[in-house]
Amino acid sequence: MGRYRPPRKRGSKYITPEGEAALREEVHQLWKVERPQVTSAVHEAAKNGDRSENGDYIYGKRRLREIDSRVRFLNKRLDELEVVDRPPADTSKVRFGAWVTLEDEQGEEKRWRIVGPDEFNLREYKLSMDSPMARALLGKAIDDEVVVASPSGEQVYYVTGIDYST
Incomplete structure:
Protein backbone atom coordinates (compact mmCIF):
# COMPACT_ATOMS: atom_id res chain seq x y z
CA MET A 1 0.00 0.00 0.00
CA GLY A 2 1.41 3.36 -1.02
CA ARG A 3 1.84 6.50 0.96
CA TYR A 4 -1.13 8.89 0.66
CA ARG A 5 -0.37 12.16 -1.08
CA PRO A 6 -3.06 14.81 -1.16
CA PRO A 7 -3.79 16.12 -4.64
CA ARG A 8 -1.51 18.95 -5.73
CA LYS A 9 -2.97 22.24 -6.78
CA ARG A 10 -2.89 22.43 -10.57
CA GLY A 11 -0.46 24.94 -12.02
CA SER A 12 -1.43 27.53 -14.58
CA LYS A 13 -2.24 26.14 -18.01
CA TYR A 14 -0.03 28.53 -20.01
CA ILE A 15 3.27 27.61 -21.64
CA THR A 16 5.65 29.19 -24.13
CA PRO A 17 6.34 27.49 -27.49
CA GLU A 18 9.85 26.66 -26.27
CA GLY A 19 8.44 25.04 -23.12
CA GLU A 20 5.98 22.94 -25.11
CA ALA A 21 8.77 21.79 -27.43
CA ALA A 22 10.89 20.80 -24.41
CA LEU A 23 8.04 18.75 -22.90
CA ARG A 24 7.38 17.02 -26.23
CA GLU A 25 11.11 16.27 -26.55
CA GLU A 26 11.10 14.77 -23.04
CA VAL A 27 8.16 12.51 -23.96
CA HIS A 28 9.97 11.44 -27.13
CA GLN A 29 13.23 10.79 -25.24
CA LEU A 30 11.50 8.73 -22.55
CA TRP A 31 9.16 6.75 -24.82
CA LYS A 32 11.22 6.22 -27.97
CA VAL A 33 14.79 6.12 -26.62
CA GLU A 34 15.01 5.28 -22.92
CA ARG A 35 12.03 2.91 -22.55
CA PRO A 36 13.15 0.49 -25.30
CA GLN A 37 16.64 0.35 -23.74
CA VAL A 38 15.27 -0.40 -20.27
CA THR A 39 12.80 -2.95 -21.69
CA SER A 40 15.66 -4.74 -23.42
CA ALA A 41 17.72 -4.74 -20.20
CA VAL A 42 14.76 -6.13 -18.22
CA HIS A 43 14.21 -8.81 -20.86
CA GLU A 44 17.86 -9.89 -20.63
CA ALA A 45 17.76 -9.83 -16.82
CA ALA A 46 14.62 -12.00 -16.82
CA LYS A 47 16.53 -14.69 -18.68
CA ASN A 48 18.93 -15.05 -15.73
CA GLY A 49 16.47 -17.04 -13.64
CA ASP A 50 15.39 -16.12 -10.10
CA ARG A 51 13.80 -12.70 -10.42
CA SER A 52 13.32 -12.12 -6.68
CA GLU A 53 17.05 -11.55 -6.17
CA ASN A 54 17.89 -10.14 -9.59
CA GLY A 55 18.76 -6.46 -9.11
CA ASP A 56 18.83 -5.63 -12.81
CA TYR A 57 15.31 -7.02 -13.20
CA ILE A 58 13.89 -5.35 -10.08
CA TYR A 59 15.40 -1.91 -10.77
CA GLY A 60 14.61 -2.14 -14.48
CA LYS A 61 10.93 -2.82 -13.73
CA ARG A 62 10.93 0.08 -11.28
CA ARG A 63 12.44 2.38 -13.92
CA LEU A 64 9.81 1.26 -16.44
CA ARG A 65 7.06 2.22 -13.97
CA GLU A 66 8.72 5.64 -13.47
CA ILE A 67 8.96 6.21 -17.23
CA ASP A 68 5.35 5.15 -17.82
CA SER A 69 4.12 7.38 -15.01
CA ARG A 70 6.05 10.42 -16.27
CA VAL A 71 4.93 9.89 -19.89
CA ARG A 72 1.31 9.53 -18.76
CA PHE A 73 1.59 12.77 -16.74
CA LEU A 74 3.24 14.67 -19.60
CA ASN A 75 0.68 13.53 -22.17
CA LYS A 76 -2.22 14.62 -19.93
CA ARG A 77 -0.49 17.91 -19.17
CA LEU A 78 0.26 18.64 -22.84
CA ASP A 79 -3.42 18.07 -23.67
CA GLU A 80 -4.54 20.75 -21.21
CA LEU A 81 -1.82 23.34 -21.83
CA GLU A 82 -2.42 26.51 -23.82
CA VAL A 83 0.57 27.71 -25.86
CA VAL A 84 1.03 31.48 -25.74
CA ASP A 85 2.94 32.31 -28.91
CA ARG A 86 2.39 36.06 -29.27
CA PRO A 87 2.86 39.07 -27.02
CA PRO A 88 -0.17 40.69 -25.37
CA ALA A 89 -1.89 43.72 -26.91
CA ASP A 90 -0.52 46.00 -24.18
CA THR A 91 3.24 45.41 -24.04
CA SER A 92 3.81 48.21 -21.53
CA LYS A 93 2.75 45.93 -18.66
CA VAL A 94 4.25 42.71 -17.35
CA ARG A 95 2.33 39.71 -18.64
CA PHE A 96 3.06 36.06 -19.36
CA GLY A 97 6.19 35.57 -21.49
CA ALA A 98 7.76 38.93 -20.65
Whole structure:
Protein backbone atom coordinates (compact mmCIF):
# COMPACT_ATOMS: atom_id res chain seq x y z
CA MET A 1 0.00 0.00 0.00
CA GLY A 2 1.41 3.36 -1.02
CA ARG A 3 1.84 6.50 0.96
CA TYR A 4 -1.13 8.89 0.66
CA ARG A 5 -0.37 12.16 -1.08
CA PRO A 6 -3.06 14.81 -1.16
CA PRO A 7 -3.79 16.12 -4.64
CA ARG A 8 -1.51 18.95 -5.73
CA LYS A 9 -2.97 22.24 -6.78
CA ARG A 10 -2.89 22.43 -10.57
CA GLY A 11 -0.46 24.94 -12.02
CA SER A 12 -1.43 27.53 -14.58
CA LYS A 13 -2.24 26.14 -18.01
CA TYR A 14 -0.03 28.53 -20.01
CA ILE A 15 3.27 27.61 -21.64
CA THR A 16 5.65 29.19 -24.13
CA PRO A 17 6.34 27.49 -27.49
CA GLU A 18 9.85 26.66 -26.27
CA GLY A 19 8.44 25.04 -23.12
CA GLU A 20 5.98 22.94 -25.11
CA ALA A 21 8.77 21.79 -27.43
CA ALA A 22 10.89 20.80 -24.41
CA LEU A 23 8.04 18.75 -22.90
CA ARG A 24 7.38 17.02 -26.23
CA GLU A 25 11.11 16.27 -26.55
CA GLU A 26 11.10 14.77 -23.04
CA VAL A 27 8.16 12.51 -23.96
CA HIS A 28 9.97 11.44 -27.13
CA GLN A 29 13.23 10.79 -25.24
CA LEU A 30 11.50 8.73 -22.55
CA TRP A 31 9.16 6.75 -24.82
CA LYS A 32 11.22 6.22 -27.97
CA VAL A 33 14.79 6.12 -26.62
CA GLU A 34 15.01 5.28 -22.92
CA ARG A 35 12.03 2.91 -22.55
CA PRO A 36 13.15 0.49 -25.30
CA GLN A 37 16.64 0.35 -23.74
CA VAL A 38 15.27 -0.40 -20.27
CA THR A 39 12.80 -2.95 -21.69
CA SER A 40 15.66 -4.74 -23.42
CA ALA A 41 17.72 -4.74 -20.20
CA VAL A 42 14.76 -6.13 -18.22
CA HIS A 43 14.21 -8.81 -20.86
CA GLU A 44 17.86 -9.89 -20.63
CA ALA A 45 17.76 -9.83 -16.82
CA ALA A 46 14.62 -12.00 -16.82
CA LYS A 47 16.53 -14.69 -18.68
CA ASN A 48 18.93 -15.05 -15.73
CA GLY A 49 16.47 -17.04 -13.64
CA ASP A 50 15.39 -16.12 -10.10
CA ARG A 51 13.80 -12.70 -10.42
CA SER A 52 13.32 -12.12 -6.68
CA GLU A 53 17.05 -11.55 -6.17
CA ASN A 54 17.89 -10.14 -9.59
CA GLY A 55 18.76 -6.46 -9.11
CA ASP A 56 18.83 -5.63 -12.81
CA TYR A 57 15.31 -7.02 -13.20
CA ILE A 58 13.89 -5.35 -10.08
CA TYR A 59 15.40 -1.91 -10.77
CA GLY A 60 14.61 -2.14 -14.48
CA LYS A 61 10.93 -2.82 -13.73
CA ARG A 62 10.93 0.08 -11.28
CA ARG A 63 12.44 2.38 -13.92
CA LEU A 64 9.81 1.26 -16.44
CA ARG A 65 7.06 2.22 -13.97
CA GLU A 66 8.72 5.64 -13.47
CA ILE A 67 8.96 6.21 -17.23
CA ASP A 68 5.35 5.15 -17.82
CA SER A 69 4.12 7.38 -15.01
CA ARG A 70 6.05 10.42 -16.27
CA VAL A 71 4.93 9.89 -19.89
CA ARG A 72 1.31 9.53 -18.76
CA PHE A 73 1.59 12.77 -16.74
CA LEU A 74 3.24 14.67 -19.60
CA ASN A 75 0.68 13.53 -22.17
CA LYS A 76 -2.22 14.62 -19.93
CA ARG A 77 -0.49 17.91 -19.17
CA LEU A 78 0.26 18.64 -22.84
CA ASP A 79 -3.42 18.07 -23.67
CA GLU A 80 -4.54 20.75 -21.21
CA LEU A 81 -1.82 23.34 -21.83
CA GLU A 82 -2.42 26.51 -23.82
CA VAL A 83 0.57 27.71 -25.86
CA VAL A 84 1.03 31.48 -25.74
CA ASP A 85 2.94 32.31 -28.91
CA ARG A 86 2.39 36.06 -29.27
CA PRO A 87 2.86 39.07 -27.02
CA PRO A 88 -0.17 40.69 -25.37
CA ALA A 89 -1.89 43.72 -26.91
CA ASP A 90 -0.52 46.00 -24.18
CA THR A 91 3.24 45.41 -24.04
CA SER A 92 3.81 48.21 -21.53
CA LYS A 93 2.75 45.93 -18.66
CA VAL A 94 4.25 42.71 -17.35
CA ARG A 95 2.33 39.71 -18.64
CA PHE A 96 3.06 36.06 -19.36
CA GLY A 97 6.19 35.57 -21.49
CA ALA A 98 7.76 38.93 -20.65
CA TRP A 99 11.42 39.44 -19.86
CA VAL A 100 11.40 41.81 -16.88
CA THR A 101 14.44 43.76 -15.76
CA LEU A 102 14.38 44.51 -12.03
CA GLU A 103 16.61 46.73 -9.94
CA ASP A 104 16.91 46.13 -6.21
CA GLU A 105 17.61 48.72 -3.52
CA GLN A 106 21.38 48.17 -3.87
CA GLY A 107 21.21 49.06 -7.57
CA GLU A 108 21.80 45.51 -8.85
CA GLU A 109 19.81 44.53 -11.93
CA LYS A 110 18.44 41.09 -12.76
CA ARG A 111 16.43 39.98 -15.76
CA TRP A 112 13.68 37.37 -15.33
CA ARG A 113 11.22 35.79 -17.73
CA ILE A 114 7.67 34.98 -16.64
CA VAL A 115 6.87 31.44 -17.84
CA GLY A 116 4.49 28.60 -17.02
CA PRO A 117 4.99 26.29 -14.04
CA ASP A 118 6.10 23.43 -16.30
CA GLU A 119 9.12 25.29 -17.63
CA PHE A 120 10.46 27.43 -14.79
CA ASN A 121 14.20 27.24 -14.19
CA LEU A 122 15.91 29.63 -11.81
CA ARG A 123 19.35 28.98 -13.34
CA GLU A 124 18.00 30.27 -16.66
CA TYR A 125 16.20 33.16 -14.91
CA LYS A 126 12.74 31.79 -15.71
CA LEU A 127 10.11 32.38 -13.03
CA SER A 128 6.87 30.40 -12.79
CA MET A 129 3.90 32.70 -13.14
CA ASP A 130 2.51 31.00 -10.02
CA SER A 131 5.49 32.03 -7.87
CA PRO A 132 5.12 34.90 -5.36
CA MET A 133 7.70 37.00 -7.24
CA ALA A 134 5.95 36.62 -10.61
CA ARG A 135 2.50 37.24 -9.09
CA ALA A 136 3.84 40.49 -7.64
CA LEU A 137 5.23 41.46 -11.06
CA LEU A 138 2.17 40.70 -13.21
CA GLY A 139 0.40 43.88 -14.28
CA LYS A 140 3.25 46.21 -13.32
CA ALA A 141 4.71 48.81 -15.68
CA ILE A 142 8.14 50.40 -16.01
CA ASP A 143 9.17 52.41 -12.91
CA ASP A 144 6.63 50.59 -10.70
CA GLU A 145 7.74 49.44 -7.27
CA VAL A 146 7.35 45.74 -6.51
CA VAL A 147 7.32 44.45 -2.93
CA VAL A 148 7.89 40.71 -2.51
CA ALA A 149 7.57 38.88 0.80
CA SER A 150 10.43 36.43 1.28
CA PRO A 151 11.67 34.33 4.20
CA SER A 152 14.35 36.95 4.88
CA GLY A 153 11.78 39.77 4.92
CA GLU A 154 10.21 42.07 2.38
CA GLN A 155 12.29 42.88 -0.67
CA VAL A 156 11.70 45.92 -2.84
CA TYR A 157 12.40 45.99 -6.57
CA TYR A 158 11.80 48.52 -9.33
CA VAL A 159 10.76 47.51 -12.84
CA THR A 160 13.31 49.04 -15.22
CA GLY A 161 12.51 47.13 -18.41
CA ILE A 162 9.86 44.96 -20.07
CA ASP A 163 10.63 43.04 -23.25
CA TYR A 164 8.62 40.40 -25.11
CA SER A 165 11.32 39.17 -27.52
CA THR A 166 12.42 35.57 -27.08
